[in-house]
Structure formats: C-alpha cells, structure tokens
Amino acid sequence: xxxxxxxxxxxxxxxxxxxxxxxxxxxxxxxxxxxxxxxxxxxxxxxxxxxxxxxxxxxxxxxxxxxxxxxxxxxxxxxxxxxxxxxxxxxxxxxxxxxxxxxxxxxxxxxxxxxxxxxxxxxxxxxxxxxxxxxxxxxxxxxxxxxxxxxxxxxxxxxxxxxxxxxxxxxxxxxxxxxxxxxxxxxxxxxxxxxxxxxxxxxxxxxxxxxxxxxxxxxxxxxxxxxxxxxxxxxxxxxxxxxxxxxxxxxxxxxxxxxxxxxxxxxxxxxxxxxxxxxxxxxxxxxxxxxxxxxxxxxxxxxxxxxxxxxxxxxxxxxxxxxxxxxxxxxxxxxxxxxxxxxxxxxxxxxxxxxxxxxxxxxxxxxxxxxxxxxxxxxxxxxxxxxxxxxxxxxx
Amino acid sequence: xxxxxxxxxxxxxxxxxxxxxxxxxxxxxxxxxxxxxxxxxxxxxxxxxxxxxxxxxxxxxxxxxxxxxxxxxxxxxxxxxxxxxxxxxxxxxxxxxxxxxxxxxxxxxxxxxxxxxxxxxxxxxxxxxxxxxxxxxxxxxxxxxxxxxxxxxxxxxxxxxxxxxxxxxxxxxxxxxxxxxxxxxxxxxxxxxxxxxxxxxxxxxxxxxxxxxxxxxxxxxxxxxxxxxxxxxxxxxxxxxxxxxxxxxxxxxxxxxxxxxxxxxxxxxxxxxxxxxxxxxxxxxxxxxxxxxxxxxxxxxxxxxxxxxxxxxxxxxxxxxxxxxxxxxxxxxxxxxxxxxxxxxxxxxxxxxxxxxxxxxxxxxxxxxxxxxxxxxxxxxxxxxxxxxxxxxxxx
Numbered sequence: 001x002x003x004x005x006x007x008x009x010x011x012x013x014x015x016x017x018x019x020x021x022x023x024x025x026x027x028x029x030x031x032x033x034x035x036x037x038x039x040x041x042x043x044x045x046x047x048x049x050x051x052x053x054x055x056x057x058x059x060x061x062x063x064x065x066x067x068x069x070x071x072x073x074x075x076x077x078x079x080x081x082x083x084x085x086x087x088x089x090x091x092x093x094x095x096x097x098x099x100x101x102x103x104x105x106x107x108x109x110x111x112x113x114x115x116x117x118x119x120x121x122x123x124x125x126x127x128x129x130x131x132x133x134x135x136x137x138x139x140x141x142x143x144x145x146x147x148x149x150x151x152x153x154x155x156x157x158x159x160x161x162x163x164x165x166x167x168x169x170x171x172x173x174x175x176x177x178x179x180x181x182x183x184x185x186x187x188x189x190x191x192x193x194x195x196x197x198x199x200x201x202x203x204x205x206x207x208x209x210x211x212x213x214x215x216x217x218x219x220x221x222x223x224x225x226x227x228x229x230x231x232x233x234x235x236x237x238x239x240x241x242x243x244x245x246x247x248x249x250x251x252x253x254x255x256x257x258x259x260x261x262x263x264x265x266x267x268x269x270x271x272x273x274x275x276x277x278x279x280x281x282x283x284x285x286x287x288x289x290x291x292x293x294x295x296x297x298x299x300x301x302x303x304x305x306x307x308x309x310x311x312x313x314x315x316x317x318x319x320x321x322x323x324x325x326x327x328x329x330x331x332x333x334x335x336x337x338x339x340x341x342x343x344x345x346x347x348x349x350x351x352x353x354x355x356x357x358x359x360x361x362x363x364x365x366x367x368x369x370x371x372x373x374x375x376x377x378x379x380x381x382x383x384x385x386x387x388x389x390x391x392x393x394x395x396x
Numbered sequence: 397x398x399x400x401x402x403x404x405x406x407x408x409x410x411x412x413x414x415x416x417x418x419x420x421x422x423x424x425x426x427x428x429x430x431x432x433x434x435x436x437x438x439x440x441x442x443x444x445x446x447x448x449x450x451x452x453x454x455x456x457x458x459x460x461x462x463x464x465x466x467x468x469x470x471x472x473x474x475x476x477x478x479x480x481x482x483x484x485x486x487x488x489x490x491x492x493x494x495x496x497x498x499x500x501x502x503x504x505x506x507x508x509x510x511x512x513x514x515x516x517x518x519x520x521x522x523x524x525x526x527x528x529x530x531x532x533x534x535x536x537x538x539x540x541x542x543x544x545x546x547x548x549x550x551x552x553x554x555x556x557x558x559x560x561x562x563x564x565x566x567x568x569x570x571x572x573x574x575x576x577x578x579x580x581x582x583x584x585x586x587x588x589x590x591x592x593x594x595x596x597x598x599x600x601x602x603x604x605x606x607x608x609x610x611x612x613x614x615x616x617x618x619x620x621x622x623x624x625x626x627x628x629x630x631x632x633x634x635x636x637x638x639x640x641x642x643x644x645x646x647x648x649x650x651x652x653x654x655x656x657x658x659x660x661x662x663x664x665x666x667x668x669x670x671x672x673x674x675x676x677x678x679x680x681x682x683x684x685x686x687x688x689x690x691x692x693x694x695x696x697x698x699x700x701x702x703x704x705x706x707x708x709x710x711x712x713x714x715x716x717x718x719x720x721x722x723x724x725x726x727x728x729x730x731x732x733x734x735x736x737x738x739x740x741x742x743x744x745x746x747x748x749x750x751x752x753x754x755x756x757x758x759x760x761x762x763x764x765x766x767x768x769x770x771x772x773x774x775x776x777x778x779x780x781x782x783x784x785x786x787x788x789x790x791x792x
Contacts, residue, residue, distance in 0.1 A: 014680075018537050018680055022537075022539075022679070022680070122534060128678075128680070128681035128682065128684065129684055130526065130529075130530035130534030130535065130684065130686070133526075133529055133530065133533055133534050134526035134529065134530055134534075134686075137526075137529055137702060137705075137706060138518060138526030138529050138530075138699065138702050139526065139698065139702065140701075140702045140705045140706075141414050141418075141697075141698045141699075141701035141702050141704075141705065142698050143418075267663070267666055267667075267687065270663055270666060271663075282524075282698065283418070284410075284414055284418070284524070284694040284695065284697065284698035284701075285524035285688065285689065285694070285695045285698045285699075286524065286688070286689050286692070286694075286695055287688065287689075288524065288525055288526065288686070288687060288688030288689070289685070289686075289687040289688065290526070290530075290684070290685075290686055290687075291663065291684060291685040291686075291687070292681065292682070292683065292684030292685065293681065293682050293683075293684070296682070298680040298681070298682075299680065299681045299682055301537075301680065302535065302537045302538050302678065302680035302681045303534065303537075303681075305536075305537035305680075306533060306534050306535065306536045306537050308537075309533075309536045309537065310533060310536075314713065317710065317713050
C-alpha cells in the first residue's frame with residue numbers, strides 16, 4: 001500500500017526510515033507499506049530518498065494510489081489545509097501534530113467520517129508512549145475521573161537539572177538549548193503551551209467533546225526559583241510541570257497546566273529528564289500510569305507508523321475518535337479545581353498566614369514559604385496570593 | 397447487543413456490574429450492551445441478577461441473539477470446551493483467563509478466524525492495565541527487544557512487606573492469605589506459574605508465535621530469605637519476581653520468571669504491593685512502562701468490558717491476534733539469557749569467589765553474598781552455584 005509523508009523533518013524522516021529501512025517482512029513489520037511521495041519545501045540533495053521528494057501537495061492529493069497520508073509538518077497552517085484536502089479525497093490521515101489536533105480535531109474528525117476515511121493521532125501526545133489507544137479503547141468502560149501528566153520533556157529536563165545540580169532556571173534553559181532539547185524560542189515549552197495542547201487532546205478523548213488549548217488554564221515555569229525547588233525537597237516533594245484534566249460534578253473537565261508539588265512517594269515524581277508520563281484515574285480501573293520517551297525521532301515515528309498500520313488494516317472501518325464540536329463552555333472554569341498550595345513570598349510571613357488561615361510554615365525568613373492545610377478553589381488561593389504579592393504552586 | 401457471562405466469580409460479577417449498573421448512556425459507556433445470561437454452577441439466591449443465571453451452557457450456545465461471550469471462569473477445563481463451542485457458533489469470545497490463553501491461545505485464535513469471530517484477552521495479563529493493545533497495536537512498528545514485568549501482585553506484595561517490615565516469607569504469606577491477596581493454595585503465585593502464563597502471552601504477542609507457559613523457565617520466591625532482601629538493599633537494589641522475555645539473535649525469545657535484583661534507580665523498583673508494571677523495550681520507541689492494578693474485581697472487569705466494546709464495534713472486522721501454532725522450539729532455551737548474578741550461600745566465601753572468578757563481595761560472614769562482575773549465561777551461573785550449594789538471583 002502506498003503512503004505519502006508531508007514534512008520531512010525529525011519525525012517525518014523517522015517515519016520514512018521505519019517504513020523503508022526497518023521492515024523485515026515479519027508479521028509485526030510494515031512490510032507492505034511503501035512511501036511514494038515525501039512533501040517538503042526544502043531540498044535534500046544528498047538524501048537517499050530524494051527521488052521521493054516533491055514540493056507540490058497536489059502530487060499527493062491527486063494520486064489515487066495513495067490511501068494514507070502522514071502529516072508531520074507541525075503548526076496549524078498550511079498543515080490544516082493539506083490534511084483537510086487529503087480527507088476530502090477520502091485518504092486517511094495520520095498526524096503527530098498536536099497543534100493541529102488541539103485546534104481543529106473535531107472538525108477534521110468530522111471531515112474524515114464524512115469521507116469514509118480515518119484521522120488518527122497517537123503520536124500527537126507523549127511521543128512514542130501508547131496513550132491515545134489505551135485511553136480511548138482499553139479504558140473505554142471507565143469514566144475517566146482524572147488525568148495528571150508530565151507532557152513536556154523540555155520543562156521536565158529543566159526541573160530535573162535544577163533539582164539534581166542546584167542550577168538556576170536560566171542556566172538550565174541554556175543547557176537544554178545547547179543539547180537540542182529546547183527550541184531557540186522556548187516559549188511554547190516553558191510557558192506551558194505545548195503541554196496545554198496535549199492535555200486538551202487527552203481531555204477531549206476522555207469526555208468525547210473537543211476542548212481546545214485556549215480552554216486550558218496555563219502557567220509556565222519561568223517564575224520557579226531554586227528556593228522553591230529546595231523548599232519542595234524539604235516537604236518531600238519535587239516540582240514538575242503538571243497537566244491536569246479533572247472531571248467535575250457537572251460532567252465537564254477542568255483543564256490546567258501549571259507547576260505543581262508532587263510527593264516523592266508518587267511514581268510520577270521519579271519521571272526525570274525528557275521522559276513523559278501520564279497517570280489516569282478511571283472509576284473502574286483505579287489508577288494506571290503510562291511512561292516513556294515523550295519525543296525523539298524514532299520513538300514518535302513508531303507511534304505514527306502504528307497508526308498507519310491501523311489505517312491499512314482497517315481501510316473501510318471507522319477507527320477514529322468521536323468528538324462533539326468545541327463550544328465556549330466545553331471545559332469548566334479553573335475555579336472547579338480544589339487543591340492545597342505552596343505559597344512563597346518576600347516579607348512578613350504573618351501577613352501571609354493571616355490571609356491563608358490554617359497553614360504549615362516551611363521556611364520563615366526573608367523569603368518565606370508555607371503550605372495551606374485546607375483545600376480551596378485554585379482561583380481563590382491565587383487571588384489571596386496576589387493580594388500579598390506572593391507566588392502559589394498547587395499540590396497534587 | 398446481548399452478551400453472556402460464563403463464570404460469576406470476582407471478575408464475572410464485576411463485568412455484570414459495569415455493563416448493567418454503570419452505563420449512563422454517554423458515548424464512553426457500554427450503553428447498548430446487555431447481559432442476557434450468566435452461567436455458573438452455583439446458586440446466588442439473593443443476587444439482583446439471579447434471573448439471568450443458568451447452569452446450562454447450551455442456553456448460551458444456542459441463543460442466536462448472543463453475539464459476544466465473556467469467559468471469566470478460570471482454569472483450562474471446562475473453559476476451553478465452552479469457549480471453543482462458542483467460537484464455532486460464530487460468537488466472539490472475551491476472556492480474562494490467562495491459563496486458557498497461555499495453553500490454547502493459538503488454537504482458539506485459529507478457531508475464531510475460521511468462524512469469522514474475535515477472541516480477545518486484554519484482561520488476561522496485568523488486570524486493568526492496558527497491555528495487550530499497546531504491545532500489539534501501538535508498538536506494531538517496533539521490533540520488541542525485551543519485556544520485563546512484575547506480573548504477579550501476590551509475590552510483589554510479599555516482597556514489599558519483607559522489605560518494609562523486615563518480616564519473613566512465611567509470615568507475610570500468611571498475612572497475604574488473611575487479606576485475600578493470596579490463595580489458600582498459593583503454589584501458582586509463589587512458584588511463579590501465574591507470572592509464567594502471563595509472560596508467555598506477552599512473548600507470543602511480541603513474536604507472533606504461540607509460546608506456552610511450560611516453555612518459560614520458572615523459579616518461585618520460596619527460597620528468598622530476609623538476609624537476601626537486606627543484602628539487596630546494601631547493593632541499592634530490591635528483590636522482585638520478574639518475568640522476562642528477551643529476543644535473541646536467532647529471532648526467538650527466551651522467557652523466564654525468577655526473582656531478580658532490580659536497581660532502586662529503575663522505575664520498576666518503586667512498583668509496590670499488589671500493583672503490576674511492565675517495561676517494554678522496542679527498537680524504535682526505546683523503553684516504555686505500563687503500570688497499574690494487576691488484579692481486582694472492577695479493574696480486571698473494565699479490561700474485559702473494553703474488549704466487549706471492541707467486539708461490538710467491529711462485528712465483521714478481524715481484531716484478534718495472529719499467532720503461529722506452538723512448536724517444541726517456539727522459545728529459546730534459558731541458556732540464551734546472559735546476566736550477572738547475586739550469589740549467597742553458607743560456608744567459605746573463598747570457595748565461591750574461586751568458582752565465580754571476578755566478583756564483588758557484599759557480605760563476608762557465616763552466610764556470604766557476592767555479585768558477579770562478568771555477565772555469563774544464566775545456566776552457567778546456576779551450574780556453578782549448584783556446585784557449591786549456593787543460591788543465585790539474576791540482576792536486571
């Protein structure tokens with residue numbers, strides 16, 4: 001069966017490598033899949049697959065032989081237009097593009113359904129970690145009560161280094177950039193936007209209603225200091241950027257991405273470096289955790305190729321998610337999240353304890369730190385912290 | 397759609413509970429699935445579903461309305477006969493019965509294929525943990541190089557208690573029996589037979605060839621003493637009953653279940669109590685881990701119901717595994733496993749160091765303990781230990 005790959009970057013080239021070079025004809029291998037076209041605006045004069053390259057998307061769209069299109073370009077435009085056009089031609093589409101899925105998932109799933117094609121995106125969250133199928137299929141008999149995930153490898157690497165080496169945020173960010181773990185413009189990672197897209201996708205699967213990234217309350221990690229990291233240690237906790245989707249009483253999810261204090265007794269606290277992990281709590285199954293490399297060329301590509309194989313095996317079978325279209329009230333407001341919080345600030349701790357009431361003092365100094373002891377709405381805790389110009393980090 | 401449940405024990409009653417009581421009509425719920433019959437030899441005079449009970453399997457086999465049969469009886473006979481008869485009638489079968497799958501998986505899969513039915517068994521390994529689909533579908537583009545799992549909750553509970561409370565094996569076993577975690581006859585658990593069945597199933601999925609439990613080298617935990625547990629701690633390790641399937645150069649897997657020393661730096665070392673976890677190493681994805689409750693009524697039942705939903709959604713679609721039939725050489729001999737080992741014995745440590753060569757002495761006393769430093773075939777290490785009447789535990 002012939003496929004096309006749109007976007008010959010890290011993941012796209014990994015897909016071509018797995019399909020063209022790693023298949024050995026065994027049952028588990030994509031032996032009967034063949035790449036016919038690779039779409040990219042760049043030239044790759046020395047690439048061994050340069051004969052497959054095209055700069056014209058119509059070569060792919062108009063080729064009847066191509067039944068499955070892989071989209072690994074990233075970004076919303078022009079990926080959206082190319083994917084929509086492929087689906088309209090009845091071609092199934094497999095993508096690793098979280099921005100595309102988080103922004104236009106419901107629309108593209110509808111297009112796929114209308115054209116008897118599939119739209120799959122296992123690789124869009126957690127790289128090579130099996131996540132979408134386990135959540136959607138293996139836990140299909142569960143009411144998903146809560147999801148907590150480390151979904152961004154860059155920020156997790158930064159926290160791990162801050163903890164292990166006592167380094168500052170700025171220094172570790174520079175190291176991460178030098179190692180290629182962080183982009184030159186690290187905004188999407190450190191401001192939590194990347195993780196917000198991913199938890200939006202997971203929450204959409206859990207609830208069957210498309211939640212977009214802008215419905216996820218998002219706070220980055222730039223304000224976390226070495227003081228906070230050390231103080232968390234005193235509480236037997238580590239700081240992680242945690243993406244959470246929690247089902248509220250009205251049946252909708254509240255979604256957020258913020259730094260959080262995680263107990264060292266929790267398995268997720270041991271997820272270090274660029275690894276990702278997702279804990280899922282279902283009403284029947286209880287708590288499970290899925291862990292693995294959240295990025296990387298072959299890891300992510302292996303998830304893409306798994307989707308391609310699923311499409312190829314089920315050409316006339318609907319294998320796609322069903323999401324209702326997004327609405328302004330698809331997700332709950334952040335006030336739906338009840339938690340305790342770590343509070344730190346400069347100045348008089350007595351003023352802080354007055355504001356927060358029943359607390360545990362952790363550090364009483366020029367910079368103070370305390371932990372609240374009565375769970376309250378996150379928004380309320382935040383408003384109180386703003387009042388005294390303090391910083392809060394939720395506890396999970 | 398009508399289903400039948402054969403075996404109204406822990407898991408079977410969980411299945412009925414999820415299907416009949418927990419469905420709320422949302423998209424994620426088994427809203428259109430209905431239990432028509434429950435097969436059990438016992439009477440349940442006060443059960444709310446007693447009107448569904450039958451003692452005659454023919455009520456189920458001869459009912460054309462029933463398209464999917466759930467088998468949660470356990471054991472090989474008569475489960476095998478009932479399942480085979482249902483498949484021959486073109487009914488899909490979902491089972492949580494690891495003994496049945498490990499013993500007769502290839503045969504039943506073939507029967508299913510011949511009768512245009514499905515035979516699914518997500519719940520047979522790791523209870524509610526998504527394992528079969530992730531391994532079979534999400535990692536389909538991977539060559540599975542190695543699987544290491546904690547697949548038996550009872551033995552893991554025993555080790556956890558021996559470590560945390562310094563208790564003896566015998567005392568903890570009694571506690572486990574009192575808590576209902578261990579059977580009155582704990583042989584299958586403590587001798588590693590239960591875990592052997594589960595790793596046989598996982599290895600069969602990884603390789604596409606049916607490996608049976610008797611092709612798994614199996615050693616239980618009864619010889620592990622508090623001395624070994626404490627000495628492991630000195631090496632920054634914990635002892636776990638680990639089920640391993642490792643792909644050898646000839647493309648076949650060597651499978652074993654034995655106690656093993658696991659580094660505390662490994663995520664799997666933190667898997668405690670009755671929880672299960674499986675680490676999978678694929679050539680493209682690298683290492684992933686799947687973690688969760690390995691047993692329990694609703695957890696296991698939720699995996700069964702997920703399979704039922706998969707069958708219901710794909711009535712004319714082949715969703716089952718493809719396994720070649722078992723052969724005497726389907727798996728490799730245990731000599732294919734190269735490892736280092738922990739060795740302990742009574743008497744003169746010098747004799748042991750002479751036999752094992754380059755070693756690290758851990759305890760030099762009446763009972764000694766050492767660790768080999770040059771990996772060697774497990775069989776070779778074992779033969780050497782037998783020579784001096786010592787015990788060995790592999791390192792992973």
